[in-house]
Amino acid sequence: MRIDIVGAGAIGLLFAGELSAAGHNVHLWTRTEEQADWINRHGIELEHHNGLRNTVKTGIEAGVLSRGWAEKAEGSAWVLLAVKQRHLTSGLLDSLAFIKESHVPVVCLQNGMGHLDRLASYLSRDQLYAAVTTEGAKKLSANQVIRSNPGQTRLGSPFEADPVKLTEIADVLGQAGFGAQVAKDIEREMHRKLLMNAAINPLTALWRIPNGELLTSEYRRGALEGLISEALAIYERLGIPYDADIGEQIKEVCRTTSGNISSMLADVQRGEETEVDFINGYLVEMAGKAGMSAPAHEWVWRLIKGLSNT
Known part of the structure; x- marks a missing residue:
C-alpha cells in the first residue's frame, strides 16, 4: 500500500519508519531538500524505548513539499498529515486541490484544535479523518528518531467520512506496531x-x-x-x-x-x-x-x- 506522509518531524519520521518496515510503500514529504536527500541516502534510523535500533532503507522515498507533492500523491491510498499547525501555510493548503480531486483520504495528526475546520475549506469533509496520538517521539537528526513512549492512536471521523476506511487505516497502523483504535467519539x-x-x-x-x-x-x-x-x-x-x-x-x-x-x-x-x-x-x-x-x-x-x- 502506498502511504504519503506530509511532515518529517518526530511523528512523521516515526510513522514513516514503522510503516515502511511493515512493508508499505511510504513517500515522506519534507520541508527541505537537505532532509529529503539525507533520508533517501541513509534511510530512517529508529530507536525504540527498549534500546533496540533498526534502519529502514527500503520502501521509503523522500521528496520536498514545494515540488508538486500533492499531484504526485494522487495515487496514494492514504495521506497522513503530520505537520504542526503552524506549518499549515496557505501554500500547503492551496496544494491540497490535487488531493481533493482524487479524493484520497487524509488523516490529520495535529495537536490543538481548529485545524479540521480550516482543512475542510480545502478538502471534502468526507475525506477528512482525525487522529489523536499519545506516541512519544523525539527527533535526533534529519533521519533519526527515538520512540520513547509507545502510546495509543485514536482515529475518528469529525465530519461524515466513511467509517469502513477508519477500520482500514487502524488495521494498517496496528500491523506496523502502533496501538491504533477507532474512537467512538473523536471530538x-x-x-x-x-x-x-x-x-x-x-x-x-x-x-x-x-x-x-x-x-x-x-x-x-x-x-x-x-x-x-x-x-x-x-x-x-x-x-x-x-x-x-x-x-x-x-x-x-x-x-x-x-x-x-x-x-x-x-x-x-x-x-x-x-x-x-x-x-x-x-x-x-x-x-x-x-x-x-x-x-x-x-x-x-x-x-x-x-x-x-x-
Whole structure:
C-alpha cells in the first residue's frame, strides 16, 4: 500500500519508519531538500524505548513539499498529515486541490484544535479523518528518531467520512506496531488531548523541565491543577464532556512520560515558534465564546509567546 506522509518531524519520521518496515510503500514529504536527500541516502534510523535500533532503507522515498507533492500523491491510498499547525501555510493548503480531486483520504495528526475546520475549506469533509496520538517521539537528526513512549492512536471521523476506511487505516497502523483504535467519539478524544497539552506543555516549556518534574513540588502541582480546573470550567460552560478523573489521568501521563520532553519545550529549546496559539490560545478563545475569562491560560499563552521576539 502506498502511504504519503506530509511532515518529517518526530511523528512523521516515526510513522514513516514503522510503516515502511511493515512493508508499505511510504513517500515522506519534507520541508527541505537537505532532509529529503539525507533520508533517501541513509534511510530512517529508529530507536525504540527498549534500546533496540533498526534502519529502514527500503520502501521509503523522500521528496520536498514545494515540488508538486500533492499531484504526485494522487495515487496514494492514504495521506497522513503530520505537520504542526503552524506549518499549515496557505501554500500547503492551496496544494491540497490535487488531493481533493482524487479524493484520497487524509488523516490529520495535529495537536490543538481548529485545524479540521480550516482543512475542510480545502478538502471534502468526507475525506477528512482525525487522529489523536499519545506516541512519544523525539527527533535526533534529519533521519533519526527515538520512540520513547509507545502510546495509543485514536482515529475518528469529525465530519461524515466513511467509517469502513477508519477500520482500514487502524488495521494498517496496528500491523506496523502502533496501538491504533477507532474512537467512538473523536471530538471527545480531541478535547481530552487539548486539555492534557494545555496543562502540561506550557509549564514544562516555561520551567524547561521534563514532564515528570511537574509533580515534584507543591507549587508545580498547584500550577498544573490550576490550569486543569480553569479549562474544565470552560468545558462545563460549553457542555463539553470529560472524564471525572481527568485530573488524575493528566498526572498519570506526567508519571508515565516522566523523562519525556514535551513538544512545546522542544520547540522552545530549538528557538522555534510553538503551537501555543492552537492549545492555550484556543482555550482562551473558547472561554471568550462562553462569556468567561481564562486568566491562567491567557497568562501562560502570553509568557510562551514572549519567549520569541516575533
